[in-house]
Amino acid sequence: MRRNKKERQQLLIETIKQNPFVTDEELAEKYSVSVQTIRLDRLELSIPELRERIKSVAEKKFSDEIRALPLDEIIGEVIDLNLDDNAISILDINKEHVFKRNGIARGHHLFAQANSLAVAVINDELALTAKASILFTRSVKENERVVAKARVKNVDHTNDRSVVEVRSYVGNELVFKGEFEMYRS
Template sequence: MARYCKVERRKVLGEELSKHPFFTDEELAERFGVSVSTIRLDRGELGIPELRERTWAVANEAYSALKSLDNKELIGELVELVVGESACSKLMIDESMVLAKARVARGHYLFAQANSLSIALVDAPMALTGSVELKFVRPVHLGEIVVAQGSVLKRKQNKYWVQVSLNVDSEEVFLGNWILFAIEDPSATGNGDG
């Protein structure tokens, strides 16, 4: 780890937080080899808000980009969305989502998080799931936070190929490959849903 003088550290800190706004002050302090209070002072001097405010700003920006579904239809909390490219959401597994005996998440919650994120990636007023290949890698337990990462692999006319990976910490727990159809005129489909 390189040691930085104050001016260099602040410059690099600003660059890091513009690329990765979810770093905590503790993670940054460890990365730069300084105290948490030094990081807070640096952020203050740079006019960079604390993590909670940065998270709120990024989430608001992501939700404003939603086109193919309503924000209430998305399962999990949207963290990042670049329509037609990539997206990220997170979901805390709570008591209402687990099987009573096993204390693991019901599969339909994980599928719903991944499916709604894949639909959010489609650049159209509406999208329908055509097919899905998926693999549950390991059970997800009560209290774990599931982070979904989705990306558009290919697009041809109104057809999208999307891959979504669900992870707990850095461990993959679910992987799915979607084929979705963009619907430009929702009234032309009757009353189907995503």
């Protein structure tokens, strides 16, 4: 349904507040307007490019928290983290992530995002991947944004292992699922 500009901008503010990871493309589709219109809306409303805002907040917040590796070694941007519990990161799929021939994201980039998040969520100085089972459930294309959500299922201090489950989404669609068994010190 198309709305007038004032209505749309009001809804835009609320939508972004509820879901800070929403892209201009998703907003454009939601309100049946062009991406250009959404960008102009954001300019008028003084909402900066969201990714930049999230990034600077995240960098301050998480570089002190993450223990198992430096923040800049994580593939994707961490936007939420609770050690030994859960974590979220985003990865924007660009030209360098896809097969030239068909524009489909290469599996190892989705794996790298998920695996490094599984390392980051471990509350330990040392975390190494022992084993993983992964599933690619739908192809990811250039310009899509992948949101990876990690959840620590099991912290077993007796045998120095933890199991981390990671599910990655584009919008609401599951694109990747992985279970990582991690060594910890």
